[in-house]
Amino acid sequence: MAKNISFLTLSFLSLIFTFDTFGQEAKATFIDARELTLVGKIYHKGPFYHRLDTAAIPDLPKAVKVLATHAAGLAITFQTSSSKISAKWCTSSGVPTDNMTGLAFEGMDLYIKRNDRWQYAGVARPKSHNCNEAEIVANMAPGNKTCLLFLPTYDETISLQIGVDAGATISPATHPFKKNIVVYGSSIVQGASASRPGLSYPARLSRETGLNFINLGFSGNAKMETEVANLVSDLSMDALILDCVPNPSPEEVLARTTNFVTTIRKKHPKIPIIAIQSIAREKGNFDTQVASRVSLKNNYFETEIKKLQKHDQNLYLIYADGLLGDDQEGTTDGIHPNDLGFDRMLHKVRPMILKIFRSYEI
Amino acid sequence: MAKNISFLTLSFLSLIFTFDTFGQEAKATFIDARELTLVGKIYHKGPFYHRLDTAAIPDLPKAVKVLATHAAGLAITFQTSSSKISAKWCTSSGVPTDNMTGLAFEGMDLYIKRNDRWQYAGVARPKSHNCNEAEIVANMAPGNKTCLLFLPTYDETISLQIGVDAGATISPATHPFKKNIVVYGSSIVQGASASRPGLSYPARLSRETGLNFINLGFSGNAKMETEVANLVSDLSMDALILDCVPNPSPEEVLARTTNFVTTIRKKHPKIPIIAIQSIAREKGNFDTQVASRVSLKNNYFETEIKKLQKHDQNLYLIYADGLLGDDQEGTTDGIHPNDLGFDRMLHKVRPMILKIFRSYEI
Known part of the structure; x- marks a missing residue:
């Protein structure tokens, strides 16, 4: 072309x-x-x-x-x-x-x-x-x-x-990035509250690592529906990152996580799948309902991923504790990381991801 | 009241x-x-x-x-x-x-x-x-x-x-901050591109230090005019921070810096005045004219401040090198720091300022 x-x-x-x-x-x-x-x-x-x-x-x-x-x-x-x-x-x-x-x-x-x-x-x-x-x-x-x-x-x-x-x-120009790393997630993945397009976290990862991070962030709508699982599973990819806890309800996290992962696993038996808990909602610093809802979703997600890990050696879980730092200044609105929050996330998550990728020659 | x-x-x-x-x-x-x-x-x-x-x-x-x-x-x-x-x-x-x-x-x-x-x-x-x-x-x-x-x-x-x-x-509630530290400067001081009001850098400094940083950021218009020098000099203050190199032309920096500082010094003979060079404009990474213009303004500012320092022991200069980090991701538009850029600035500037203040029991 x-x-x-x-x-x-x-x-x-x-x-x-x-x-x-x-x-x-x-x-x-x-x-x-x-x-x-x-x-x-x-x-x-x-x-x-x-x-x-x-x-x-x-x-x-x-x-x-x-x-x-x-x-x-x-x-x-x-x-x-x-x-x-x-x-x-x-x-x-x-x-x-x-x-x-x-x-x-x-x-x-x-x-x-x-x-x-x-x-x-x-x-x-x-x-x-x-x-x-x-x-x-x-x-x-x-x-x-x-x-x-x-x-x-x-x-x-x-x-x-x-x-x-x-x-x-x-x-x-020649395509500058290698492999296909699909990132499925919410507005945070799509890049809401990054101050310019290239500061969304998948874009930063691409520039910084030379790998092709594919942005499948669906603002407010990364809810792990079966139809979306089928869509994602049809993509040609070398790795998958799941950052999709923020949007579904706790009940949806419980009901859908296993189906989502196994649907993709059927078509991609050996790729690394890296599941990330939801970052803290700073909105929950004082709003006790927000705080407990995020905590419940993260617990459900952890439970489901751990069950799957018993039979899946290529499935990884990254915990969200401290991803945004400890001063509560890493979001724009208590929900979406600002550029500072994204930078802090990347400082922690990037080496974890790259370490996993090394085992797969990615 | x-x-x-x-x-x-x-x-x-x-x-x-x-x-x-x-x-x-x-x-x-x-x-x-x-x-x-x-x-x-x-x-x-x-x-x-x-x-x-x-x-x-x-x-x-x-x-x-x-x-x-x-x-x-x-x-x-x-x-x-x-x-x-x-x-x-x-x-x-x-x-x-x-x-x-x-x-x-x-x-x-x-x-x-x-x-x-x-x-x-x-x-x-x-x-x-x-x-x-x-x-x-x-x-x-x-x-x-x-x-x-x-x-x-x-x-x-x-x-x-x-x-x-x-x-x-x-x-x-009781006023939570002590003293009056006036910060005179551009849109960067006013808080453009901070993602919410309390993330402007004077506001962060107030919350983090307990000192009352007064925001006199005048977007695009911190040009050290004599009338503004008179206005600032009439304020009751314990320290003054000058972050006003970004807006004036190089010629204005050269012509106005000495008058601005001496006008304030007449009314405030002993307060610390801390002059900060302009942060790098990432817009000048490739635009050679932007880069050389910022460099010229910073050189003129340094020259003027150094002349004044010969007779003013309470005048300080902070150099701008590296204030935004070295990855060029610390601004929204190549001009205004984003929350990441502000955080990096504060990590370097805050301890310098506080060290100076300790000599004045601020």
Whole structure:
């Protein structure tokens, strides 16, 4: 699918776009991002910017179908010689909730590879809830750059064009991440309250480890239904992380955990499955009902996972104690980790996950 | 000004408010927050929820006058026996920019003292850009609680009523913080991109140290003008922190720093003045113009402060290197620290500040 858009092609296009700007700074040349490399998706079918193609699964809960249209964790990678990068993009007309920034909800953030690391380069700021145009970074030193642009976390991306200097090269880059590590979970996985798209925790894990963490966060709707278990089990994956205790009720955790894990295990007999308890809800610091409900869900989850572990050597459990630190400042609203909370989570969870992966040559 | 609102008064009010709810859960009783204790303001004159009374200073830059109406860093403290706390509040009709949450912009967050620490208890979620009503925390264990509610960071607070259980006590609490440490600076000080009001860095410093950090962050407009120097110098304070390099141009930093510091020094001959360089703009990771501009401003600031230090033993300089960490993930948009960036800043700056304060018995 990837095509090389040559220097010559863009130079020709730039003639068309810039002939009316004689004497002014040359306009950018825009290329449709579908001509570049998409990252963060396992199967390239269905609408380009949807995480999953759910058309063939009529039984899927409606909310999950809608959330699958959000581009959380998807990114576009490309190479360019441009000194400046901009974007024109359209999203559906959703509006951020009070615990999210517009940047995370419907904006984008760009990383560029330097010294073998993905380094923050700029953001595409949304000015409206539909179509936007923004400069992401300018005044870059000459030379070829490998870029990774994370798409809006919580809104459907409808179209995206990437702009470079007239005359600059732009071409699809090699997919930068190896393997497929599916992360199934709630709004926390999807990236609510990360301050920009690339700070959601699966996106950070991808950049930091070089592994391809696939964001299957379904805000408020990661409830381990059988239809979702079937959907996830059909994916080609090397490992699975289950961060899906926050959304279901305690009774649902008790009733559904075993079915969810065994449904996936049937199709993936040997992959590591890593189950993570729900992080503490700081909302429960004083609200005794919230605190006891989270505790009950975590206990049920632990019980079910431990039962399964007796016959499943590739199933792991990570306890949630202390994942957000001990000062109660690691969330935005007592529910969703802020960037500080995510950082603390990753400091603890990342080495645990990588240690497990080493046994599987992941 | 503080009045004790007795149990009896509220019980009487609750009769009025709840007589129509027979058989339902009793409605909350609301009290005007102006009857409670305001925190974060030096002089209690002018409109209650404005940080400063600027009416008497016609020469002040207009933007600074407007920003002084924002309640950044202001908080209400009270004691209550209620099991539930809610709020009704109105703000001006501003809308959050793409790098802010609604919670930080026009919402509130509540902390309750437990084990001698201020601990997060809940948020008041804004549902509209004007007037809102929200439950902040519920289902609390019996007993008296000392509460601290931070007001909206980036919007004018017009009115606020705090709701407690009908029949519960609520009364003004003692001011919890000592001394006055004025922090003059940009949007970073005001609290842009902190995910909720109480996570702005002066607010965190107040809760963590027990000192009264006064938020004089003027978003985009901390430019060290003479009129602002006069305004700040008139405040009664025990220390001053200058975090005001981000907004002025390099030329303004060069031209204004000495005048700003000496104007304040005339009225406050012995207080510690701590000048902080601008944090790195991650936007300058690849944008060479941004990077060199920040570097130039920091060099000019350092030069001016060092000249002043030759004759001023109570003037200190904190260098900005590494304040946001080294992974470039400590900002929301390459300009404003996110909660992770603020946490990293505080880890380095807090001990430096406190060490200086010890010499002054602060």
